[in-house]
Amino acid sequence: MRLVGLAAGVCAVMALAGCSEAVDGQPEASGAPLTKEQLFDPCTVPDSVLQAAGLDPASKDDNPFSVPRAEWKGCAWRGGGHFISLMSTTHTMQEVRANDYLHDFKDITVGDRPAVQYLLGTRTPVNQCAIAFDTSKGRVSITATKFIDDTSSIDPCELANTAAPNFLEILPK
DSSP states (O other): OHHHHHHHHHHHHHHHHTOOSOOSSOSSTTSOOOOGGGSOOGGGOOHHHHHHTTOOGGGOBSOTTSSOOTTEEEEEEEETTEEEEEEEESSOHHHHHHOTTEEEEEEEEETTEEEEEEEESSOSSOOEEEEEEEETTEEEEEEEEEOTTOOOOOOHHHHHHHHHHHHGGGSOO
16 A cells, blocks of 8 residues: 555656756856755755654655656654655756646745645645645655545645645745
């Protein structure tokens, strides 16, 4: 079961990784694009933050992509009937919005931070929702993925929105 749910999450991330087409402009306010080494490291989240978000620190998956991705860093953890993935990328928000696999973009605020919420994929009912933040260390996204066999009516955006505030203290500005 874990592998099936994880496979769904990996598929979503792989789709995001596909947004590699060139877009005019620089991703950072300084004008210099970030390298993978400069990205926020999602795998350094303290156990206390994960536990506050309802996640099991022992379930950490530090290779959610299965293969290396030049523009991404990420980790995922289990919580109840879902996974929460924390990812950072060199892709701009403009590139994220241009990805056809992602849809229903909505500008939101989490705590005092502006963010963008969106759905992933074409599955009905929807089982993945992400919230992305622009930071000084890349775009950071929190993605909630319901287990593939989860038949509950809980909205994955509710899962993402419940988890997101717990990560604010560790996300770069």
